[in-house]
Amino acid sequence: MSEKSQKLIIQFLTKQASFVELEALSIWLENPKNEKEFKSYIKLNYAIDFNMKQFDTARSKKELQEFMSQELRIRPLRKIRKLSKYAALLIIFLGIGYLYQSNYFSTAPEFIIPPDSITLQLENGDIKVIHEDGSSDVQDAQGRVVGAQNGTQLVYSSSHSKEELVFNTLTVPYGKRFELQLSDGTKVYLNSGTSLKYPVKFIDGEMRQVYLEGEAFFDVTTNKKARFVVNATNLNVEVFGTTFNVSAYPEDSSTDVVLVEGSVALYNENKTSKEGVTIVPGTKGSFIKQQNDITTEKVDTKLYTQWMVGGLVFRNSNFEAISKKLERHYNVKIVNSNLELSKEVFNASFKEESIDIILNYFKNSSNLEYEIKENTIYIK
Template identity: 45%
Template sequence: MTVKKSERLIVKFITNQASHEEIEELTEWLKEEENQTVFKDFVKTNYAIDTTLNTFDSTEVRKQLSERIQKENNVFYKRRFSSYYKYAAILIVALGGFYFYKNTEKSHSKQNVVIPREDEIVLQLGNESQNLDPNDDKNITDKNGNVIGRQEKDRLVYTKAYSGGALVYNTIRIPYGKKFEVQLSDGTLVHLNAGTTLRYPVQFVKNQNRQVYLLGEAYFEVEKDKEHPFDVNTQNVNVEVLGTKFNVDTYSENTNTDVVLVEGKVSLYKDQKTKENQVFLKPGEKGSNEKGQFAITKEQVNTEYYTAWVKGSLVFKNASFEDIIKKLERRYNVTFINRNKKLGREIFNARFDNEPIEVVLKYFSDSYAIDYNIDRDKITIK
């Protein structure tokens, strides 16, 4: 195992992000005595977590790690942590009696662990709103108590039906640091990225186009229905489809609205649709509209760069550092303060697959000598 890979696995284990396979790989690596030394030195240096030999107490490990999670109030860690106790014990035994101890003040003073903010997903139903916990399974009801759908953990599924009456809208707001899915009443699945708002009908109306309103970024898997074309309305450009898969990136801070087509066919247009102002995309093409401009351009692209976020990956291709930190802020719900303006214009290429932010920061530090300081959820680039 390379040094970078071992450090990556250690960080993922410490931040409770490692998969079972990764923990098993780390455990196998720790069978070598020299690797145990590397592990302990890395943990002590980067996380202010001490190591003590011949004092292993599995009960104390469970207690102290649980307290540490509760203290930091990080729901994401809580969700994943319970399944790791036995693997923590395996690693501790492999280290010959190593254990973590809770020292909050010391840990914070080292300023090496990011503590992201924890904001709620909000579902607006008419004049009422409720918070959605991605761990819940529950029915969603309207103001009259009628069940209109069901929350299944990180997906909201609406009852399949078309309405014969007036449109009734719901709005869902996804905060920074989270993603969510909504399955609309026609069966269309919408993957919502962090910092995104989607307004949509509880039920679509018969003999009318299916219309939704998007601010942020979403990946659509549209259910085919020739009688009811599907429209995505953004502040800058509109998208019309019959049944297809595509990504729309229309964050308010972006200079462009980008639509990337993965499968099927879509048309893009500004304002009112006419035969003259429609631009049609084929799979593998990106259509773009710059704010304040009427023209819609298109080009051939690698669609994976634009859809990798759906599976938890971050891909940066010829991206400026300023653009990168904007995406990192959304992904991890943190704040970057970049005091290095020259660095902000530098171009980078990188890919991260479901990595904790500590791994991302360490990559930029090791690969590009980028210096930074952490204060809970604020990261200052020097």
């Protein structure tokens, strides 16, 4: 199913579809193959199974007629034929229990968030889906515009005034990346499977603190009066103005900080920056979770920032760790039955190759056997 078709279905189910989009969906559903794909998509992603025996045809037709009556009051007459066609298609194709049982025509719809969506959680708890091919304003609880999204970038304004910290949370699913500019001009590049909580507006003169789960590259705006701290669960990364990469996935054994420019201090939650470890450019600082200790080593920083351009780099990585990165990068699930392979160590670099090319590399280098079924890779 194409991404465009999936988007139409999602907008229909979340009751966000425009009249034009409803018409496009009705035309698409005229193809029996598309009807079958529609049913499979709904069942797979929303755990809704269709049952014609439970469908109340009479009541659904009544609901549809009421819906049509409301629409015809505000739609031009030339739309009547199209609307009737759409209603007929709903009865034929979608009249299988879902519309009536889910109360589709209710004035208080339940919002369904697609699992592969980039989301923005606002200060009041509302969640907004970010469409990568769209643009929109970000508003606070009072309806004031505090930022704007354009494509894969979200930029917050520094012009509005805030007397207290108000946080937004941006979440990027597996298989996607996103860019964020904070109110002080700091740029953050979020990798797949990442969530960042940050203030809508930093308070002048006070510490600038954000909360990271996942991986992100920071280009921090210099402000000697307000230190910048990245809280990565049990590790704090403190800077004044610099560029660095933080990898803090909860399932990984360590939280890694790679410094490109400037200077940063690393310290755990029970210490201060003065008690922490300061690293210089070209250094990777790693907080080993099990040992509650910080180690450092010289590295080639380019190897740790290739993900920003779609690349993947593995250095002395066992296949178990590699599998986790592949799952995030390509939004797939990997089931590995080869226990010996899990501990095998590899060194490899890939640019924007497909998952098939990467799997073939491991197949040729370690006799790996695999099978792909839908979105799952089975390794034997």
